[in-house]
Amino acid sequence: MGKRRSRPIYFHAYFSSPELDLNDPIVLERVQSEKYLLALGYLIFFLPMAGKSEALLQLCRTKAFSRRCCEYPKRTKEARRVIDDYLARMEIEQDDE
Amino acid sequence: MVLILGSDCRSVIGSEKSPMLWYLAGTFFSKIHTREMLTPLLVPELKGFSIPRYYESAPTIQIYDSFHNTFLPTMLSFLNDLVGIHLLILWKFSFYLCLIHFQGSEEAKSLYKHHLYLSRKTFLSRLMEVDAYHPKTSSNAPFALHLALVCHYPLNLNSPWDHRLRSKTRKHPFIPLASLMSEFRLFDWKYPVGEDPQDVYPLRAGLVYIPVNCETAIRCRGYINLFSHLCPFGRLDQLEPDVSPALADSWRVFGKEVYAGAARCSFEYLCGITNVDRSLVSSRQRFSAYTSSLRRNSPWKWRCMFGNGGSSWVSKHYRLVRPLE
Numbered sequence: 001m002g003k004r005r006s007r008p009i010y011f012h013a014y015f016s017s018p019e020l021d022l023n024d025p026i027v028l029e030r031v032q033s034e035k036y037l038l039a040l041g042y043l044i045f046f047l048p049m050a051g052k053s054e055a056l057l058q059l060c061r062t063k064a065f066s067r068r069c070c071e072y073p074k075r076t077k078e079a080r081r082v083i084d085d086y087l088a089r090m091e092i093e094q095d096d097e
Numbered sequence: 098m099v100l101i102l103g104s105d106c107r108s109v110i111g112s113e114k115s116p117m118l119w120y121l122a123g124t125f126f127s128k129i130h131t132r133e134m135l136t137p138l139l140v141p142e143l144k145g146f147s148i149p150r151y152y153e154s155a156p157t158i159q160i161y162d163s164f165h166n167t168f169l170p171t172m173l174s175f176l177n178d179l180v181g182i183h184l185l186i187l188w189k190f191s192f193y194l195c196l197i198h199f200q201g202s203e204e205a206k207s208l209y210k211h212h213l214y215l216s217r218k219t220f221l222s223r224l225m226e227v228d229a230y231h232p233k234t235s236s237n238a239p240f241a242l243h244l245a246l247v248c249h250y251p252l253n254l255n256s257p258w259d260h261r262l263r264s265k266t267r268k269h270p271f272i273p274l275a276s277l278m279s280e281f282r283l284f285d286w287k288y289p290v291g292e293d294p295q296d297v298y299p300l301r302a303g304l305v306y307i308p309v310n311c312e313t314a315i316r317c318r319g320y321i322n323l324f325s326h327l328c329p330f331g332r333l334d335q336l337e338p339d340v341s342p343a344l345a346d347s348w349r350v351f352g353k354e355v356y357a358g359a360a361r362c363s364f365e366y367l368c369g370i371t372n373v374d375r376s377l378v379s380s381r382q383r384f385s386a387y388t389s390s391l392r393r394n395s396p397w398k399w400r401c402m403f404g405n406g407g408s409s410w411v412s413k414h415y416r417l418v419r420p421l422e
Contacts, residue, residue, distance in 0.1 A: 039366040050357035059361060063368040079367070086360075 036068045040075040047082045052090055060087050 050056060060083050069076040 036367065043360055043364055043367060046357075046360040050360045053357035053361060056357050056361040056364065059364045059368065063364065065367045069367065083364075 033068065033071060037072055037075065040069070040072055040079050043079050044075065044082050047079075047086050050086065052093065057087070057090060 065076060065079070069079075
């Protein structure tokens, strides 16, 4: 048990461990939660470096995070800030053009 | 030119290099090229060296996907006639062996005579070697993967990301940084005694080593697969500053596009666009719905990822693969 607890939180997002029973709703929930957190991290990292993408802009303007984001309020807040920054940056670039 | 080599200086079947390549090509060239560009055109004159050639895909960048039993020496003799390599992707833990090949090869010297020589320190700062089958290093694979994804330089201790890694030594999931450092020492130990790495290892700028064991990466599910295929993109900034301005610019633009694609994928996941239908009961159904949704929303990417996966782990286990129409 101790070993399991010491595992990094993204462990199951990276590995398909034999001990991972995705039929177990608890395990599945944990894996999905880990993935969500990971995806939040990716968004926060990638978006500031992203160039112009209409699809991405459309997403940023029209879509909201799913309810799971409530599990990670700090990261969600940061992600939203990054999104706002991206939209502002794109507007400026568009004006420059 | 982008060249992808596999493990131990050769390519092995099913290591998921091609999906990564296709993703690369699809992302880079999606605006101007259709899927047909990915149809392999074999080069008959190269015995045992079947290369899908994507010459049409770009005026300046060619992508080569090495097939089974493609050995580096063979590759070198072929490459000798080419102008240069823009990006050499060494899949898995093959780098050291590749260097061995480079080391004594006149062809390699000739090939690399115009290329940059990296200092030992720079060299070490760019590379990680993680062998997921090795008992001492296997546990580092996911961390190496993450580092490759989020860091411009995997172990640039001046970067905020690494600072973050260091500052949370106890709790942060990526902390096996110390372990990674030990990997570097291990790598260091492998240098031939008495030889100056600057002479021995003529590395070209723009080289990207994928420090992840791909089987490990492939065992991730859903978007993690996609992210694993983004490994090289997260490190495009490795280009040396004195690379020709035109090339550097093209990579910078490329990087922005890729980052936008990665951000969009993340966003889609976070919005639930590609997420599981919660009304479904079993995980099998959930995953199936999840992937179906993903395919609907990003058919190109999924086909890039799994289009040829007859031997891929994903296809065996999830039967996601549908042949390209």
